[in-house]
Structure formats: C-alpha cells, structure tokens
Amino acid sequence: MLRFVVRRLVLLIPILIGLSILVFLWIRLLPGGPAQALLGERGTDAQVAQIERQYGLDEPIHVQYWKYVQKVARGDFGNSIGTRRPVTDELKQRFPATIELAFAAMLFSVLLGIPLGFFAAKKYGTALDHASLVVSLLGISIPIFFLAIILKYVFAVKLGWLPTVGRISVLIDLEHPTNFYVLDAIIAGNMSALWDVLKHLILPAVALGSIPLAVIARITRAAVLDVQNEDYVRTARAKGVAPRLVDTRHILRNALLPIATIIGLQTGLLLSGAVLTETVFAWPGLGTWLVTAIEARDFPVLQGGILFVSVVFVLVNLLVDVMYAVINPRIRYS
C-alpha cells in the first residue's frame, strides 16, 4: 500500500513538469501580452517594453521558465499583473471559496443521491424507481449554467427567498481568519452571519451538485441492484438477519465501492463546473478568478492558478485510488 502511494507520487513528478512547461508555453501563445492588456490600445512601444522588462518578459523563454520554476519551488507564484498583489495571497482567498462551494455541492449530492439510488433499487420498477431515473437523466442533461439561471430566477428573483450573488451580504461584519466563511462565522459565534452565509451557499451548491447527484444516484441504484442478488445476501436473509441489517451491512457496504470511486471522480469534475456556477452567482472563487485572468492576460495568475488547480485535481485522483484500496480489501496495489 505504502509502496503504491509512493510510486504514484513519484509518477506525479513528470506529469507536473510536463504540465508546468505546457502551461508556461501556452500562456505565451496567447494573442496580445499583459502589457497590451494593461495599457490598452494607446500604449506606446516604449511603455510596452518597460512593462515587459519589469516582469522579465523580454528574456529568452527558457530563462523565463527556469526563473519561474525556481520561484515556484520557494512557494512564490509572483505578483498578479492586474492587482499587483502576490498570487499566493489571492489564492488563499479564492481557493477556500471554491472548496467551500464544492464541498457543499458534494454534501448535497451525496446526502440526496445515495438514498435516492438505494430506495430506487429496493423499489425496482416502481414510480420511485422511475423518478430516480428521470432525475439522473435530467441531471446530466441540463447544463449547469442553465440550471443555475433557473434556480436564481425562481428562488432569488421571483420568490425572493435567497440572495442572488456573492458569498455574504455587504452589511454583515465578519472576520475571515480561514476564508471558509461558514467556519469563520462559527468561530466568531455569529449566528446571523452563519445563516446569511448558508443562504448564499444554497443555490450555487444545488446547481453545482446536480451532475454528481445524477451520477451518484445512478451508480448507487446499479450497484445495489447488482449486490442484492449476491449469494451472501440471500444467505444472510435465509439465516434470519434483520432486513435492516442486511440492507446496511451486506448490501450498502458492498455497494459503496463503485459509489466511492464515482464520488472521487466527480470531485475533480466539480472544479470544471465551478467555473460556470461561479460566473452565474458572481462567486469570488478560482473559476471567476481564472476567467478574468484570461481576459486580462494576467500571466502570473494563470500560471499559478492553473498549476495549482491541476495539482489539486491530480492529488484528489490519487486520494480516490488510495481510498478505493482501503474500502476494497480485494484490491491490493503492488
């Protein structure tokens, strides 16, 4: 097990090097550099040259790359060209926002998806089963941003129950030691702030959670259908184990394997969905950050941001594989 983890971590190194080179080259392929984006069309050649010198953009590309790698190794992603703040500072604010959103979305989809799939399988062929199939089909067929717009229209614009944009109301005063606003509110013991933060979280989380909800419900249903006809389930029933125990210990426990894998895979995909959800709800996370950075040709933000997101993505996938081995004693990685 340990050897497997170590080997996977070692395999990460070439991927990360390749990735950093790719991102580095790609950004330099973008039409129009940061100097043009910053100065607009009226910038003179001299001004452009000055900014390029200031950010070291006039040096040969391999020199730029080597300098960049050395800085990254020290945990320095450079300064954003747009806001002039260190990229790491912005990352510290943006990353918790996206993680909080992704976590809420995952919680929503797991808490709803597993029971939905489980009971659909138990009541195979009934109305509930059909309803779960429809939910999972619609979940993967509705574009996230469209669902987000509809939710916003119904619950924020028409009914006025929930806020339309952002993470917290402007009037609420809250310290942000962790930048996870839910945690911040709990630490401060500020219940009205907590309530406000949760209200802001609901719609984006439901929109973002729709795809994992669909996939989890579907996989759970299939897995339970598969497992409940196994010999050991029949044996358990025959020897008189309480139906409830059979459900939890024998069926759900074994159905959990494919479910856990899918949850892990979906966690990675959430990062893609977050870009669109954040755009609709003006959520100040990584997605909106990177999209604005592309428009502004903010090289340091793009390099640091994409590299960071990809590392998280790769690590999550590794974690999934490890988890998989932990839950499934039949799999032994060597």
Added chain:
Amino acid sequence: MSVAELESREIQLEAPSGLWREAWQRLRRNPGAIVGFVLVITFALVALFAPLIAPDDPRAQDLSLLREGCCPGPSTEHWFGVDALGRDEFSRVVYGARFSLLIGVVAVAVGLSVGLVLGAIAGYIGGFVDSLIMRLMDIMLSIPGLLLAIGIVAALGPGLTQIMIAVGATQIPIFARLLRGSILAQRENDFVLAARAVGVPRRIILASHILPNAISPVIVQGTLALATAIIDVAGLGFLGLGPQDPSTPEWGTMLTNTTRYLQTAPHLAIIPGVAIVISVLGFNLIGDGLREALDPKLRGRG
C-alpha cells in the same frame, strides 16, 4: 407442434444474428432509446430545414418591437417572443440548432479521430511509444476539461472553429484511453494469436481483427460525447468565448446576458436553455440505450 420443435425454432431464430443486428433488436425495444431517437431526429431535421421553419431572419433586428427597454414575451406574431434587440427568438432557436449540431459533431469527430489514432498506436505498439502517449494524455486529463477548453480558445481566439477544436481536444484523452484499454483486452484473444500465427501483417490484424471488436465501447462513448460536447460548447458560448459575431444565434451565447433581464423577460433564458436540454437528452438516451444493447454481459437476454 412439440416443445422440442418450438425450442429448436427459437434457437434457429437467435443463431444467425450478429452483434450489431442483435444490438439493433434490443435498441428497438428500449423505450428510452426510442424517445432519444425521436428527439435527435427532430433536432437534426430542425437544423437541416431551419430556413424553411424559421419565420424571420435570426439576425434581423427590429427595435420598434421593444417595450420599456426590453422584450415582449410570446405572442401570435412571435411565438417565443423577441430578444433585447428585437430579434425573433423562435427563429434564433431554430437556427441555433444548426450551430449546436454542427459544432457538436465536428468537435466529437476531432476528439474521436485523434484519440482513436493515438489510442490504437499506444495499445498496439506498446512499450516506449505507449508510455509517451499515455503520459501526455495524463497531463491533458490533469487539467479540468472546461479550463483546458477555455485555455485553448484563449490561445486561438474566440470563434466557432476554435470552439470546435477546443472541445474536441478535451475529448482526445478519453477516447485514447478507452480504445487503448479495449485493444489491450482484445490483443490476447485466441483469434488474434491465430492470425499472427498464420502470418497476417500487423496493420491488417489491427484493422480487421482488433478494431472491429474493440470499437463498441467507442461508439457508446461517442454518442455520450456528443451530449457533453453540446453542453461544453454552450458553456463556452455562455462565458463569451463563442462566435465573434454576437448576432450569431448560438444557444450558449444567447444565454449570456439573460440574467440581466430575468425579472422582465425570463423567456430569453428559458427557451434556448430548454433547446439545449432537449438535444442533450436525446443523445444521452441513445447513448444509454446503445450501452445496454452492446453490453456483452446482457447479450442473449431478452
């Protein structure tokens, strides 16, 4: 007629049918797949005959139709209402079918063909080439799909062709991995060994023995990829990376500024959105039906 005769007749009925015929039989009995076919065929017909169906030019503006700065909803004149520039929404949605279908099909064709070539090479040649290709695919997969697509569009500049390439590129690693895995599984089969033993050249073994057997998961994935491609294309359009001419009736682009008019004109968001859902639903239903129909574990069962 004796029972034995009845059974032998049944056996005769089943015996000659190949994988594809059997799959088709099963697909025809799957109500979900039928609905999927109906939706996709409707979608394709609308795209094909858009000029005949649409009552107006999708780009023709008529600002005199606007009331109080925005857009009247559905009426007998304009079935789906008009948009913020006084263009007929029904005509725009109808023409939008063309763009979505075209972009989706071309994007998947790009991803599929490049992915298949890479996957086939990796799976059949193996060794160093295999490692090189698959590590490259790993790198592509380590960037979240939509970000990769955004990145490619950003490098190439916004536009329809660029979107097709970008969405197609995100699908390359999926197809490459799928085909490689499928080929590795087929390569050890007895009939492949037999072909090699009698001296059939490698590329013919690949083309006529391995590929046909490895291709069915690719077809299922291809159908589902069409659904994903339509969603991704709409997503890029929604983020403002779509066609450079903003009057182009592309569904995702049509949704871009609708949040501003949600209070007064929700139809502007709902109509193109529903169009996307319907077309995506169609491909997903067919893909699911195909998966069940082609699953060897289910073959031979009713």
